[in-house]
Amino acid sequence: KNQVEQSPQSLIILEGKNCTLQCNYTVSPFSNLRWYKQDTGRGPVSLTIMTFSENTKSNGRYTATLDADTKQSSLHITASQLSDSASYICVVTPTNAGKSTFGDGTTLTVKP
Amino acid sequence: GAGVSQSPSNKVTEKGKDVELRCDPISGHTALYWYRQSLGQGLEFLIYFQGNSAPDKSGLPSDRFSAERTGGSVSTLTIQRTQQEDSAVYLCASSLEPTVRGTEAFFGQGTRLTVV
Numbered sequence: 001k002n003q004v005e006q007s008p009q010s011l012i013i014l015e016g017k018n019c020t021l022q023c024n025y026t027v028s029p030f031s032n033l034r035w036y037k038q039d040t041g042r043g044p045v046s047l048t049i050m051t052f053s054e055n056t057k058s059n060g061r062y063t064a065t066l067d068a069d070t071k072q073s074s075l076h077i078t079a080s081q082l083s084d085s086a087s088y089i090c091v092v093t094p095t096n097a098g099k100s101t102f103g104d105g106t107t108l109t110v111k112p
Numbered sequence: 113g114a115g116v117s118q119s120p121s122n123k124v125t126e127k128g129k130d131v132e133l134r135c136d137p138i139s140g141h142t143a144l145y146w147y148r149q150s151l152g153q154g155l156e157f158l159i160y161f162q163g164n165s166a167p168d169k170s171g172l173p174s175d176r177f178s179a180e181r182t183g184g185s186v187s188t189l190t191i192q193r194t195q196q197e198d199s200a201v202y203l204c205a206s207s208l209e210p211t212v213r214g215t216e217a218f219f220g221q222g223t224r225l226t227v228v
Contacts (some may be wrong), residue, residue: 034216041221042221042222043116043203043205043219043220043221043222044155044203044219045219046216046217049216089154089155099157099160099168099170099171100157100217101157102147102154102155102157103154104153104154105154
């Protein structure tokens with residue numbers, strides 16, 4: 001069964017600090033991996049997408065990395081802001097179906 | 113509209129009643145997805161429509177759940193004889209192509225269903 005596991009489940013950091021969220025997956029064969037940000041009460045919004053051949057992708061203060069050999073991805077947030085408080089969801093899509101597998105997400109709380 | 117629109121935004125229903133949730137995808141998007149998100153949990157896939165192909169219903173939790181997509185656009189998710197465990201946020205997403213090709217899926221705001 002294709003799985004996507006995220007860690008930690010929740011994280012609390014102080015404003016201005018950096019943090020790294022992890023995503024391990026077993027989805028195969030792999031097509032692409034997305035990180036979504038979901039604010040409370042809203043639908044997820046895409047932050048980055050990476051395909052098999054990409055190792056890193058940045059979007060402002062968000063940097064995602066991908067190691068396709070170990071099937072691991074990370075999302076690094078630098079100089080955190082209060083508005084970064086949200087759930088971050090890792091989504092992996094296989095090549096043989098249009099159906100993606102979602103991780104349970106990491107809930108990030110940024111405190112002043 | 114500019115984004116995926118879902119209605120109603122909130123729905124409270126009595127146990128045993130039927131409910132219909134509506135999703136208006138972004139115009140021109142051929143792929144449409146329904147997900148369910150229980151409080152504090154991740155997204156659970158329900159059903160996937162792609163163009164004129166037969167929908168992937170593998171995520172529907174029981175035969176009380178059904179969905180249709182008329183004219184390749186608007187979709188309706190129907191839950192019959194609702195149970196308390198059906199309480200969740202139901203999210204709809206659409207994409208220009210299947211996300212296997214790397215296309216981003218855009219999500220609606222969701223419908224929060226509460227079964228009392």
